[in-house]
Amino acid sequence: MSTSSLQLKKLLWVGPLTVLSAIIGVLIVRILAVTILRPNPAPPGLGWIFPSILTFVFCTGAVLVFALVGRLSKNPIRVYLIISSIFLAISLLPDITVASAPIPGADWPYAITLMIMHVVAGVITVSMLIKLTTAKNN
Numbered sequence: 001m002s003t004s005s006l007q008l009k010k011l012l013w014v015g016p017l018t019v020l021s022a023i024i025g026v027l028i029v030r031i032l033a034v035t036i037l038r039p040n041p042a043p044p045g046l047g048w049i050f051p052s053i054l055t056f057v058f059c060t061g062a063v064l065v066f067a068l069v070g071r072l073s074k075n076p077i078r079v080y081l082i083i084s085s086i087f088l089a090i091s092l093l094p095d096i097t098v099a100s101a102p103i104p105g106a107d108w109p110y111a112i113t114l115m116i117m118h119v120v121a122g123v124i125t126v127s128m129l130i131k132l133t134t135a136k137n138n
Contacts, residue, residue, distance in 0.1 A: 015063040018128040022121040033113040
């Protein structure tokens with residue numbers, strides 16, 4: 001029966017690659033959303049800079065949490081999946097409230113686009129961190 005263990009030293013290259021991949025994923029969603037929805041440019045969430053910076057900050061935080069959980073937990077993958085799922089759910093709350101905010105262009109299509117961006121960044125981050133740092137032991 002094989003088990004798996006984390007190789008946290010790989011985070012030196014997996015971490016930056018993961019953050020960059022998440023930013024690219026978010027910007028692809030942004031391009032598609034702007035092309036399809038033609039949103040009001042007033043809210044900053046569908047610009048280039050705002051999503052890139054926030055994705056960089058939060059995905060870097062996710063990498064650091066992954067490293068911490070990997071070092072301290074006996075079952076790091078399970079613990080990290082729980083933590084990341086909770087944070088993803090929490091990250092959707094402001095997007096839901098923005099749909100009713102008195103901001104030009106902040107409607108449900110805009111809010112749903114932001115939620116898709118969060119899910120894309122989360123799925124990329126979690127899957128890359130786990131897949132690229134886990135080694136199978138026989």
